Amino acid sequence: MIKSSVTIALVPEIKQGPWIFWHDLKASIQKAADLKFDAVELFTSSAQAVDTSELKAYLAAQSMGISAVGTGAGKVIHGLTLTDADPEIRQKAVQFIADMMRFGAQFEAPAIIGSMQGNAGLDRAVSLRDLADSLKELGALAISLGVDLIYEPLNRYETNLFNRLEDAAAFLEAEEIAGVGLLADFFHMNIEEEDLAASIRKNARWIRHVHFADSNRRPIGFGHTEMNSVSKALQDIGYSGYVSAEAFPWPDSDAAAAQTIQAFNHYFKNKRIIRHDPSGSN
Numbered sequence: 001m002i003k004s005s006v007t008i009a010l011v012p013e014i015k016q017g018p019w020i021f022w023h024d025l026k027a028s029i030q031k032a033a034d035l036k037f038d039a040v041e042l043f044t045s046s047a048q049a050v051d052t053s054e055l056k057a058y059l060a061a062q063s064m065g066i067s068a069v070g071t072g073a074g075k076v077i078h079g080l081t082l083t084d085a086d087p088e089i090r091q092k093a094v095q096f097i098a099d100m101m102r103f104g105a106q107f108e109a110p111a112i113i114g115s116m117q118g119n120a121g122l123d124r125a126v127s128l129r130d131l132a133d134s135l136k137e138l139g140a141l142a143i144s145l146g147v148d149l150i151y152e153p154l155n156r157y158e159t160n161l162f163n164r165l166e167d168a169a170a171f172l173e174a175e176e177i178a179g180v181g182l183l184a185d186f187f188h189m190n191i192e193e194e195d196l197a198a199s200i201r202k203n204a205r206w207i208r209h210v211h212f213a214d215s216n217r218r219p220i221g222f223g224h225t226e227m228n229s230v231s232k233a234l235q236d237i238g239y240s241g242y243v244s245a246e247a248f249p250w251p252d253s254d255a256a257a258a259q260t261i262q263a264f265n266h267y268f269k270n271k272r273i274i275r276h277d278p279s280g281s282n
Contacts, residue, residue, distance in 0.1 A: 002268045037257075042109075078092070081117065110150050139177050155192055165206065172206070245260040
């Protein structure tokens with residue numbers, strides 16, 4: 001069964017980013033629970049930024065889980081990436097991600113590598129080698145922890161490494177990188193993929209997490225993503241992970257969360273897939 005999730009960011013430096021909720025962890029978990037989300041996706045400044053015991057208590061009180069933990073603070077705050085030309089910085093990046101993985105594993109949650117992948121330098125082959133070496137090390141840790149590590153293809157304006165699911169999957173396969181899956185982010189896919197549903201079907205075995213945002217990165221329903229085919233593709237491939245709202249809190253956090261869960265229920269809980277009616281009515 002596909003499960004719902006909503007993002008909570010606790011990093012002031014990324015307050016303006018695509019997070020439905022961005023402060024007050026306990027209150028945000030309460031709001032997510034009230035709307036019947038299954039889990040929350042957390043973005044923290046470090047693995048030590050949140051008291052684990054308190055977080056477990058908050059989650060238990062609302063029967064909530066954690067769908068994933070983000071690692072982007074490693075780049076935003078510390079300037080760390082897996083493809084930096086400086087090997088010392090690369091190793092610090094690996095350590096930061098490893099710490100986040102251990103934090104997430106306490107909640108059976110995978111860690112996501114998005115912005116911390118960095119960019120290819122003048123010698124792309126060297127950058128890809130560095131990326132592969134880091135992912136192999138972190139993938140081995142993921143296997144030992146019993147959680148996935150999730151690599152996120154980003155759009156061309158954010159990285160020059162891998163922008164499409166197919167290209168990232170080919171890289172992971174060619175390099176024989178174990179323990180690492182992919183994140184299908186609808187916002188990035190709307191920029192890079194010719195057909196979102198076709199890409200999901202083609203790369204089905206690699207998809208471990210989904211980011212649920214419309215073409216303009218607002219909540220689903222405020223852009224032009226053709227969700228009928230996309231939701232059907234996820235269901236057809238037997239995807240049973242989380243669909244998590246990494247979207248701008250538009251027009252505000254509460255309204256964005258409500259819109260998201262309404263869209264989730266419409267596309268993933270209704271047994272009938274609503275077909276597009278050119279006349280404008282469903």
